Amino acid sequence: MAQGQIELYILTGFLGSGKSTLLARLLEAEHKQERRVGVIMNEVGEISIDSAYIPDGMPLAELLNGCVCCSIQGELTMQLYQMAQTYELDAVYIEATGAAHPLEVLEACTHPSLAPLYEMRAIVGVIDMKQWQNRQELKKPVQQLLEAQAKYVDIIIGTKQDRLTEAERVTVAETITSCQPEAIHTFTTYARIDPDIITRSRPRYRTDQPHEKTHVHHHLHLRTYTRFLSGALPRMAFENWLRSLPPTVYRAKGFIHVTDTSRLFLFQYAYGEPMLIPYNSDRPCEDVLVFIGDNLDTDRIEQALNELENAARREGTL
Known part of the structure; x- marks a missing residue:
C-alpha cells in the first residue's frame, strides 16, 4: 500500500443476507483498534434505513434510490x-445494495482518479445459506x-447456518x-467472525473479467x-402478516412503533423472518417501512397496512 492510501473494502450480498450485521461488527472492531473509518451505503429505496447501524459522528x-450496477x-x-479529500481515514467500507454485481461495484472503485487515494483490499460476499440452498426456486x-456474489469475491x-x-x-x-x-470461506451465524479474516486480506479480482450485466429493474425486476x-x-398481527407475504418480497425494513410499548424499533425482514431491534440512537427517525421485491x-x-393501522386505533380506544 502506497503511503497515505486508504484501505477499501466492499461488502456485497443479496437482499437480507446479513451485510449490515457484518458491517456493524467490523466497525466495532475498527473502533477498538482506534482506526479512523468511513462508510458508504447504497440502498435501492429512497429512504435510508441501514445507516441506523452507523455510529454517530462516523463519516x-x-x-x-439507485444501484451502483x-x-x-x-x-x-x-x-x-x-x-478521501474531506477526512483523514484509515479505511472505508462500502455496503452495496443487494441488487449489485460485485465487479460493477469494483469498477466504480477503480477509477483512475482514485488510484492514488485508495488500496482495494477485499470484496466480501455475504451469503444467506438457507437462501442459497433454495436458490433453484428463484427466478x-x-x-x-x-452466484455472482459468491464467485467474484475474495472472501x-x-x-x-443455524437455520x-x-x-x-x-x-x-x-x-x-x-x-x-x-476465496477465504467462513460460515457463521449473526456474522460472528474474526475481523482479521477481512482486514488482513489481499485483493484477487480485476474489473475486466467477463460477466453478465444485472440491472435492478430490467433484469431483476426489483421494485x-x-x-x-x-x-x-x-x-402480533403485523408479524403474522409479514409471514404471509409471498417469497417474491425479498426484503423489508424500517422504523416502527408497536402498540405494546412506547419505544421505537428498527425493523428487519428477510425470507419470512421478521425481527424488531430496539432503536437506541438519538438520531431522529420517522415511522416508515420499505419493501423490496419482484x-x-x-x-x-x-x-394490509391500512387494516393494521385501523386495528391499532381500535385497540387504543378500548
Missing part, C-alpha cells in the same frame, strides 16, 4: 473521492446474481465454496415501495 455517505456508478466514484436472474461469509441441519450445512458450504475455491406510518402497529403488489401491501 457516512448514502447513495439512495447501473444508475449511480459515477456517484459512488465521486463520493469516494470526496471522502433465473436472481439466481445468477446470487465468502456464509450466514444464518440448517448439520448435514445441510455441510452440503451448502461445499456448494458455496465450489463457486470460488480460491421498492415506501410507506410512512401514521402510528403504532399491533405487533414486481411488488403495492396495492395489497397498502391495504
Whole structure:
C-alpha cells in the first residue's frame, strides 16, 4: 500500500443476507483498534434505513434510490473521492445494495482518479445459506446474481447456518465454496467472525473479467415501495402478516412503533423472518417501512397496512 492510501473494502450480498450485521461488527472492531473509518451505503429505496447501524459522528455517505450496477456508478466514484479529500481515514467500507454485481461495484472503485487515494483490499460476499440452498426456486436472474456474489469475491461469509441441519450445512458450504475455491470461506451465524479474516486480506479480482450485466429493474425486476406510518402497529398481527407475504418480497425494513410499548424499533425482514431491534440512537427517525421485491403488489401491501393501522386505533380506544 502506497503511503497515505486508504484501505477499501466492499461488502456485497443479496437482499437480507446479513451485510449490515457484518458491517456493524467490523466497525466495532475498527473502533477498538482506534482506526479512523468511513462508510458508504447504497440502498435501492429512497429512504435510508441501514445507516441506523452507523455510529454517530462516523463519516457516512448514502447513495439512495439507485444501484451502483447501473444508475449511480459515477456517484459512488465521486463520493469516494470526496471522502478521501474531506477526512483523514484509515479505511472505508462500502455496503452495496443487494441488487449489485460485485465487479460493477469494483469498477466504480477503480477509477483512475482514485488510484492514488485508495488500496482495494477485499470484496466480501455475504451469503444467506438457507437462501442459497433454495436458490433453484428463484427466478433465473436472481439466481445468477446470487452466484455472482459468491464467485467474484475474495472472501465468502456464509450466514444464518443455524437455520440448517448439520448435514445441510455441510452440503451448502461445499456448494458455496465450489463457486470460488480460491476465496477465504467462513460460515457463521449473526456474522460472528474474526475481523482479521477481512482486514488482513489481499485483493484477487480485476474489473475486466467477463460477466453478465444485472440491472435492478430490467433484469431483476426489483421494485421498492415506501410507506410512512401514521402510528403504532399491533405487533402480533403485523408479524403474522409479514409471514404471509409471498417469497417474491425479498426484503423489508424500517422504523416502527408497536402498540405494546412506547419505544421505537428498527425493523428487519428477510425470507419470512421478521425481527424488531430496539432503536437506541438519538438520531431522529420517522415511522416508515420499505419493501423490496419482484414486481411488488403495492396495492395489497397498502391495504394490509391500512387494516393494521385501523386495528391499532381500535385497540387504543378500548
